[in-house]
Amino acid sequence: MPKPYYITTAIDYTNGAPHIGHAYEKVLADAMARFQRLAGNEAYFLTGVDQHGQKVQQTAEKAGVPPREYVREVTDKFLALWERLGVRADGWVETIDPRHTRIVQDLLQQLYDSGQLYKKTTSGFYSNRQEQYLSDKDRNEAGEFGPEWGEVVQLEEENWYFRLSDHVPWLRGFLEATPDFVFPPNRMTQLLNAVNGSEGMDLCISRPKSRLTWGIELPFDSDFVTYVWFDALTNYISFAGYRDASPETSGLPSFDRLWPCDAHVIGKDILIPAHGIYWPIMLHACGFTDDQMPKLVVHGWWNVRGEKMSKSLGNVVNPNDIADVIGTDGLRYFLLSEITTGQDSDMSDERVLFRYNKELADILGNLLNRTLNMARKYLGGVLRHTAFDSPAQVALREKVASLPGAAMEHMKTWQIHRVLADCLDTARQANEFIDHTSPFKLAKDPAQADQVASIMGHVMEALAHLSVLLSPAIPAAAAKIQTQLGWTPPAGFTLQDLQWGLLPDGHTLGEPQPLFPKVLLPPPV
Numbered sequence: 426m427p428k429p430y431y432i433t434t435a436i437d438y439t440n441g442a443p444h445i446g447h448a449y450e451k452v453l454a455d456a457m458a459r460f461q462r463l464a465g466n467e468a469y470f471l472t473g474v475d476q477h478g479q480k481v482q483q484t485a486e487k488a489g490v491p492p493r494e495y496v497r498e499v500t501d502k503f504l505a506l507w508e509r510l511g512v513r514a515d516g517w518v519e520t521i522d523p524r525h526t527r528i529v530q531d532l533l534q535q536l537y538d539s540g541q542l543y544k545k546t547t548s549g550f551y552s553n554r555q556e557q558y559l560s561d562k563d564r565n566e567a568g569e570f571g572p573e574w575g576e577v578v579q580l581e582e583e584n585w586y587f588r589l590s591d592h593v594p595w596l597r598g599f600l601e602a603t604p605d606f607v608f609p610p611n612r613m614t615q616l617l618n619a620v621n622g623s624e625g626m627d628l629c630i631s632r633p634k635s636r637l638t639w640g641i642e643l644p645f646d647s648d649f650v651t652y653v654w655f656d657a658l659t660n661y662i663s664f665a666g667y668r669d670a671s672p673e674t675s676g677l678p679s680f681d682r683l684w685p686c687d688a689h690v691i692g693k694d695i696l697i698p699a700h701g702i703y704w705p706i707m708l709h710a711c712g713f714t715d716d717q718m719p720k721l722v723v724h725g726w727w728n729v730r731g732e733k734m735s736k737s738l739g740n741v742v743n744p745n746d747i748a749d750v751i752g753t754d755g756l757r758y759f760l761l762s763e764i765t766t767g768q769d770s771d772m773s774d775e776r777v778l779f780r781y782n783k784e785l786a787d788i789l790g791n792l793l794n795r796t797l798n799m800a801r802k803y804l805g806g807v808l809r810h811t812a813f814d815s816p817a818q819v820a821l822r823e824k825v826a827s828l829p830g831a832a833m834e835h836m837k838t839w840q841i842h843r844v845l846a847d848c849l850d851t852a853r854q855a856n857e858f859i860d861h862t863s864p865f866k867l868a869k870d871p872a873q874a875d876q877v878a879s880i881m882g883h884v885m886e887a888l889a890h891l892s893v894l895l896s897p898a899i900p901a902a903a904a905k906i907q908t909q910l911g912w913t914p915p916a917g918f919t920l921q922d923l924q925w926g927l928l929p930d931g932h933t934l935g936e937p938q939p940l941f942p943k944v945l946l947p948p949p950v
């Protein structure tokens with residue numbers, strides 16, 4: 426049996442409420458997992474939250490609550506949002522989980538035992554925001570540490586270091602031999618440049634408890650907790666059943682079946698150094714072979730009205746506010762149609778309204794609603810297969826038949842926006858087919874009854890196909906389309922089953938209901 430398609434996202438910091446960037450990444454990964462299942466593959470989707478670290482400790486202190494209580498509150502906000510948006514994960518990460526702690530400590534102990542860790546005192550600059558030491562390479566052209574580092578303080582302290590530099594030659598060779606380690610390809614070029622500049626750089630993997638207690642203790646030195654990234658990256662294996670001490674009861678998947686990860690879906694800011702350098706080196710240093718290295722899918726960032734989203738600019742978009750206006754599938758559709766996977770995109774209320782009103786409401790919703798109403802009027806809501814055919818019918822069937830193959834092709838590089846564009850084009854074509862064939866005029870002449878039935882049948886059949894192809898992106902709306910068509914795909918239905926003739930002769934259609942009611946007020950972007 427082939428291994429499941431294993432897909433993860435970054436785990437979100439619990440030092441604030443979820444924003445639109447978090448929502449995009451989770452919706453993208455969710456749609457990718459759903460698409461794999463639709464293609465007939467088994468999929469395992471892991472996501473969750475990153476609960477440790479100095480930022481969380483500081484925010485909890487400011488809020489006057491213990492960190493454990495604070496992260497619970499924020500974690501619940503993330504969970505509620507994923508539930509609302511239909512982000513359906515198979516596994517859920519919370520880094521305070523004791524099983525995760527055990528694996529992180531196991532790896533640290535293994536590195537310690539194999540002589541890959543050493544202790545030294547350094548003095549240097551430290552970015553509180555990024556929770557890392559800075560070097561001169563991190564200074565900008567003016568020779569300063571730019572605003573992206575937040576507050577930078579000078580520290581002198583003793584810490585534990587990981588001999589990362591010992592593995593840099595291996596990493597360079599691995600990357601050169603494995604161009605598909607990172608998608609999109611231009612990110613590989615950036616990564617290779619960064620690797621070439623990281624010679625002689627070891628990684629500080631501890632933080633003294635004198636300034637950070639909210640973390641996982643080093644198993645061999647109780648004065649320290651581990652660096653939050655060492656903790657966080659390990660989630661991809663610790664929640665995937667790695668060294669599972671109680672596989673019968675843990676509820677975790679079988680690591681041997683699942684690993685390596687087929688897609689770590691992450692934003693561009695956490696490729697270098699975390700996922701592109703630290704993570705493969707951590708795995709390699711712990712004995713993972715080149716064949717056991719995961720793959721990275723790096724997405725771009727959402728800007729808001731041309732500016733970077735930031736608390737200081739006050740333009741952070743809350744996904745709940747948008748979903749309140751255009752619904753959860755309206756939001757999912759916007760996030761997946763408006764961005765090319767791998768590139769940046771921009772949000773504004775105009776773009777949100779355009780995608781919702783002009784595409785979902787005017788094209789897809791309207792097609793379903795007008796055709797169902799006509800079918801009730803002219804056919805009593807029951808489809809009738811007839812021998813009538815014409816080039817317009819043939820063209821619609823050909824367009825529909827091309828969709829599954831095209832979707833498979835687009836999804837090889839996770840271009841779900843192209844799948845959506847093809848679906849919307851098909852709905853547009855079906856609307857034009859109705860306009861040109863004018864069943865509302867033909868219905869007045871009983872001699873044209875076969876042609877009317879054929880037109881209705883073609884559009885309903887096309888909508889059944891569209892409901893399946895759209896289901897990874899907008900699952901709730903797809904299910905509503907199916908209810909209105911009076912048709913649900915049988916269990917185990919895959920893209921290969923998407924053949925003309927889903928709705929049989931004599932099929933009874935469901936009730937028309939507005940699918941995407943028009944929105945007049947702009948959403949708060």
Ligand code: MSP
Nearest residue numbers: 435436437438446447475657658691692693726727
């Ligand atoms: N906790 C770390 C990740 C650890 S993974 C082992 C982290 N958390 S985060 O909350 O800051 O970011 C989570 C994800 O959201 C990252 O992949 C990040 O790139 C993504 N995004 C944050 N802002 C974003 C946008 N404005 N647009 C799109 N994605 C963005 O980093």
